[in-house]
Amino acid sequence: MKQGIYTIAGNRALTADVWEMKLLGDTSAITAPGQFVNIQIDGLYLRRPISVCEVEGEELTLIYKVVGKGTEAMS
DSSP states (O other): OOOOOOEEEEEEESSSSEEEEEEESOOTTOOSTTOEEEEOOTTOSSOEEEEEEEEETTEEEEEEEOOSHHHHHHO
16 A cells, blocks of 8 residues: 545536546556545544546546545545
């Protein structure tokens, strides 16, 4: 498992509870959409596993649904 720090390039609502987040950083460990990244959120103990929607160069696109405190903090 490779850990990295990413910059949030964008985070926008697609619907009332579905969001698209774009992250910039080292994507060398991501080989294809469908892989999971574990998002660490300040103040919460457990990381959130989110599936990668798209990888383009150094940009990851994640689509997630707000269902609890962690994904609410992400939105």
